[in-house]
Amino acid sequence: MSATGIGAAVRRKEDQRFITGSGNYTSDITRPGEVRAYFVRSPHAHATIKKVNTKAAEKMPGVVAVLTGADLANDKIGGLICGWAITSKDGTPMKMGAHPAVAADKVRCVGDAVAVVLAETLRQARDAAEAVEVDYGVLPSVVDPAKAAAKGAPQIHDVAPNNMIYDWHLGDKAATDAAFASAKHVTKLDIINNRLVPNAMEPRAAIAEYDQGNDALTLWNTSQNPHVARLVISAFVGMAPEHKLRVIAPDVGGGFGSKIFIYPEEVVALWAARRVKRPVKWVSDRSEAFLTDAHGRDHVTKAELALDANHKITGLRVHTIANIGAYMSTFSSSVPTYLYATLLSGQYAIPAIYAEVDAVYTNTAPVDAYRGAGRPEATFVVERLVEVAARELGVDPAELRRKNFVKSFPHQTPVIMAYDAGDYDASLTKAMNMIDYKNFGQRKAASEKNGKLRGIGFSTYIEACGIAPSQAVGSLGAGVGLWESAEVRVNPTGSVEILTGSHSHGQGHETTFAQLVSDRLGVPIETVSIVHGDTDKVQFGMGTYGSRSGAVGMSAIVKALDKIEAKAKKVAGYMMEASGDDIEFKDGKFTVKGTDKSVGWGDVTLNAYIAHKFTGGQLEPGLKEGAFYDPTNFTFPAGCHIAEVEIDPETGKTTIANWVAVDDFGNIINPMIVEGQVHGGIAQGVGQALLEGAHYNSDGQLVTGSFMDYAMPRAADLPSFKVDTTLTPCPSNPLGIKGCGEAGAIASPAALINAITNAVGHENVPMPATPSTVWKAAQGGMKKAAE
């Protein structure tokens, strides 16, 4: 392993600009002549718009224009769409309501845009926004997904009777019912997977500029996938032809899924820029972000696990109501279906699984993918069920897991997925050793002596990443292919530019992708640069989400590098008067097999361009290759997290005493970055389990609308984590990579709630397990113990 190659903990190349304050985030950009946009947003969860009077606002100082939903409709700007078609049990397609970027007739959640003010300064725009008079006809609203489809619930979109978008299912109902009928033991749980606000630290932003001379638009935005944004805004919104629209996602301050989606504000910025012929800049406030960023999770689930007399799991049955919010966000439909139910087998060999999912509209912000997207929800269901089953059966939760693990591969689950490789026993055993499981009893006794409760909880999770084979996802309803592209441009002097369709917003691609190139071409890592996030530079790409940039994005680079190597060998062959087939390439040197004749990388790259050693008929000059890589399977990262907590029963405060994570991510390019991803994922999972919960009151007002009420994890809420790995290389991609971005968030909530319920002695601890909640639970637990 070289110091900068695959497997080395190379310090990040991108850090220089971030630690010196030289990053270039969207909100850092100003364009000459720009105006600021401020949205007038609905204070009501559900209301008709009777009238919007913009006259007073238009006369305010600095105001350039006030635009409404009616203006948008007049200009024939199309609505936003969800790009994954889900079919209900009865074969009918999902019922997608219209989603105009600015509401014209009706608002469906608090924060829905009803007008936008453009003014010389932000304060002028905001002042004028307050002068826009909107006459609302307030309607009853519903925010609870469990009540959305009930008789008499307010109807949110006409196309979706009873607010039902789809009722979908997966698995074999008859076989599963049979498994339960003959079960020796059944464990049942009612689970609410709490609604979360992603809260990337950089709020969303958009700047749009119109070039009159070329009738072209440029959008700078906080996007995880600028090409998909361009495609949707062009093909569905109809803003401009694809070749007349450039989307640039510069430095992006975290995404966690919430910046995958195409949002109304970027559509409005483009439309408004063309209308007023000036650049338009919009930067979200945090308060605005709470109301308008897509939220995550929000499932209400009934789950059951069937076991036989030997404690083998024989069946799993799940019914989930998924809250989609007021509109179907870009990938919202796929999250509670193909990203959720397909993972319900967990790490276990379960012969029969049946899952039903009802997706409903409510008068809340749209819900879509948030770090893990469906897989944390699935893992929470499975890992809570297994832990509770072990407690009910009086067996060690680790042993119950071990008994039911999938042990041979490939393994076909009853819910689509074919697991390709793994060693679940290895990660469980390693994690148990790391946390010193056998001496937990002593630690618990010591805590009790100090008046504290102590608990331990497991989560042996699996996820499907690297999404995914285009043909497979196409057959499941995806509107796009999920390949990735790469282009390798080698300059005459030997430096290398990698153009990738992946997008880095914290993941460190500028380093890991360069490590791959440095390793493969034997060139110094400093001579490699990674270009991403600009549709004018990179031809096309699918972006970064679903832990796919390593497994899919880097595989595309490998494929392009294969072509570069082949071409470079030909150039070297002409230089050394040998056949390209006789050239060996190693450590940046081209050698004629069996001789000591060799030329270096820089000589070859220069000769590729000066083209003095070959004719155009023999070989094209230049050294630039592209590739599209379409995966052959999902990847299946898996592992074991164990949480150990201490609880103060008097206050209900939970302290994480120990956290161990052992993950199998396949081969690893940069262990430092991978560990960082695990840390961050765990913190978000701990946030879900202990601190975070988006809460709407019955009027549809978001009660947790700022950091004052929405508890973000702080440094003192978390411990240092003990992180390690096991390794089974992924067989389906050239690098053997599985992906690591979401694992922590997927595994950790179940581990933590298993630990807390273990400590308090009963299972009814909802998330977030705030001190108040845990205190109440601890009272119940102590009462139970005293009985």
Place this chain on the structure above:
Amino acid sequence: MPNVTITVNGKSHTVDVAPETLLVELLREKLRLTGTHVGCDTSQCGACVVHVDGAAVKSCTMLAMTADGAKVTTIEGLANGSALHPMQEAFREHHGLQCGFCTPGMIMSAVDIVNRKGSELDEHTIREELEGNICRCTGYHNIVKAVAAGAKAMKGGAKPARAAE
């Protein structure tokens, strides 16, 4: 429009500002020092932390007018030319950042912690002292390591943080 005279990263500026201008707006919009970020509107996230007369301050919660006559150091002024401040170096070395958005405020707060608490910082102290800085990427694990290491390095004869102010 009133004006303020303010020394930022060793350079004096006299700038016309509306009274409602926040210090962070003065820095980002008037002086184009965009390293100082805004991540919330309730004075909690700490992405906007700068040093005012040597002390860490949330620049989103101070009027530019109040800073009249003050000496301000931002993330852009922390390095000594091309030589990084030891705390900056420590954040890179220990992978104390991912998306980079909270990083400027995090580093400015970290330097302030060392200024107040010295260079031998235990994990508990660092975590408590980072109360006012929210990071969504790192889980704080590596930030804590970076601050501890940066603190030690600051003692080792590196440029004191306030020299630029």
Place this chain on the structure above:
Amino acid sequence: MYAFTYERPKNVDDAVKLLKKADDAKLLAGGQTLLPAMKLRLASPGTIVDLSGIKGLSGIKASSKAVVIGALTKHVEVMNSAEVQKSLPALAHLASVIGDPAVRNRGTIGGSLANNDPSADYPAAALGLGATIKTNKREIEADKFFKGLFETALGADEIIESVSFPVPEKAGYEKFRNPASRFALVGVFVSKGKDGARVAVTGAGESGVFRVKEMEAALGKDFSAKAIEGIKVPAKGMIADLHGTAEYRAHLIGVLARRAVAAAK
């Protein structure tokens, strides 16, 4: 923020004149509460009278009888003051758990008391020690100063100049933070002085900071955690929200009061 007129007087008299001149003027001290409220447009004063230009309103003087703290003294100065740490360590501790370091570098004791946020820390110390608030006009006992949520006895043209805390035999402060805002979900300040014991609670009361007389009576006889073990604070009148029910807050008062007494120095 809405537009406003900005004034930075050099002395208290000028500040008072400015307050009198404008009917919607607000004093700006450290700004750690007022500015966030203005940013969210929840407060919209027409004039801001920035007190930061006034000399002589900050500083700490301690005698064996009292610790007197100037209104513009920052939390960081109180927590780090050797004199406060020696005479009134509970107050230094309280200052050290307000907000976060950057907030403590700006926020002032006068601002905190004048704002009387129901979850702020200083009101608990003022009430829990029987402090006297000195303004440009008069001296006000803490018991008569706090008038409910964000309400105080201060007149429209009245400015806090200093706060005098009598030095107790013993005092302690325990704060249980709201997991989101990190303000006090409940904070309890206890003290034992020559006139008996005081127990003041912040964060919990629907009408702001309040005293728990039953605990005070018990602690007056026996200043020990055990003495108040059986005393239950009723849930009626307690704040109930997403972060804690009224019952939970009432329960926490007992827990924190006992811990504060046990830790009192």
